[in-house]
Amino acid sequence: MKNNYKRLIEQTYNFPLEGFDLQKGILHFNGIDLKKILDNYGTPLRISYLPKIREQIQKARNLFNQAFKKYDYAGSYEFCYCTKCCHHSYVVKTALKERVSLETSSSYDIDLILKLYEHGALSKNVTILHNGIKTEEYIEKIRLLQHQDFKHTITILDSVQELERITIQELDKPIKIGLRISIDQEPKAAYCTSRMGISKKELLELVKDKIQTNAFLELHMIHFYVDSGINDNLYYWGEFKKALKLYTQIKQLVPSLQAINIGGGFPIRNSLDFEYDYEYVVDEIVRKIKDVCVQVCVSEPDIYTEFGKYTVGESGAVIFRVIEQKQQKDTELWYIIDNSLMNTIPDSCSINEKFILLPINKWENDYRSIHIGGISCDNSDYYNSEQLNQKIYLPSFNDKSGEDPLYIGFFHTGAYQEAISGYGGIKHCLIPSPRQIIVDKDEHGNLIDYLYRDEQSVSNMLSILGYDY
Ligand SMILES: Cc1ncc(COP(=O)(O)O)c(C=O)c1O
CATH class of the missing domain: 2.40.37.10 (Lyase, Ornithine Decarboxylase; Chain A, domain 1)
Known part of the structure; x- marks a missing residue:
């Protein structure tokens, strides 16, 4: 034929x-x-x-370690699994067996961590990064983890107000925090600056006025995430350079600062002719960080990544x-x-x-x-x-x-497809379905309202994801 x-x-x-x-x-x-x-x-x-998930984690680690050796880099590499890209217990547990750290995005994620602990899938020594916008409930649960003696939780502040919300109740022991830098979007984007993170202008003031002066806040990490991905182009390296500059400025003010977190954004093969030089990109990341640190005489930070799609995307298919x-x-x-x-x-x-x-x-x-x-x-x-x-x-x-x-x-x-399509009732970032109110008119024409269904519960969500055995 x-x-x-x-x-x-x-x-x-x-x-x-x-x-x-x-x-x-x-x-x-x-x-x-x-x-x-x-x-x-x-x-x-x-x-x-599932074996693909393990391979991806090992590959990223090998690439960073190889670049560390090449540049005689003094910091360490931390692979964090970003739970939001797939919360299923079989995925998170597979990643945890590779000794990953975790990144959370919302309050129900903390319940998920507690379940994993209950089931012996993680220990209280695991590093947990709390990203995302911190609601009262999310803050409460982060505090709960800290009180239950999870030793390495790092709360990454997304805004100046968030710091106020976190410190509204007096802290009884020092906590580790990170600061998320807001990114300038690509020129073609519908807005200029990401709503996530703290503007570069506000960051230094926040550090000087509110963080350096509070003995209970240990600034550990600077975080940035370019959501169009880690692409070898001018835009990405431009944002990378700006973040790096801020890192070094803040490091000179706050010696406890020890880590830079470049977020997610490693791509995956999404077509048969996909080409991406992972080794080159990792090499560039490590080289650029090392160069800047040497230039301004600060020690090299530990490098954290929160690869989501990269970790789990290539493990899935639908037929x-x-x-x-x-x-x-x-x-x-x-x-x-x-x-x-x-x-x-x-x-x-x-x-x-x-x-x-x-x-x-x-x-x-x-x-x-x-x-x-x-x-x-x-x-x-x-x-x-x-x-x-x-x-x-x-x-x-x-x-x-x-x-x-x-x-x-x-x-x-x-990655993401199940949560975004609401598979079984789960939701993106584990943000529950809101309560639903019905409004009608009675036979006299008066408005009546009633609760049709309450907000989706944690147990409902976690049960769909396979955590209730
Ligand atoms: C803070 C943060 N980290 C990591 C990720 C994961 O990104 P990706 O799946 O592209 O690696 C996201 C995705 O939205 C994110 O918002």
């Missing part, structure tokens, strides 16, 4: 490639025979391949069966899958996130340009591609002949 799908992929990309290969006409993902899984469990389904082909126009053929893209990989519909898309079977068939649509009624429930001139090619097949259906998989979907 001249338009064979397999030939198209082999000629366009460097295929097979890490994690993907074809055996007897069936796609294998990290050595997993996907057809066997489909035959056992049916579709649609999600797969989580569908094509249940129908619909020729809507001569040139427009739709493959309708047996679920909704909005409900399974919502980022593909909302922020145009790309995932690797490959068929599981029928690689020897001709290929054709198609659109992929979900079975929900929403117009946006479709998948678009930036590869191959915006077109998606998949094997053609005959759905009337009773032959095996076509199965397709979206790969590297392991």
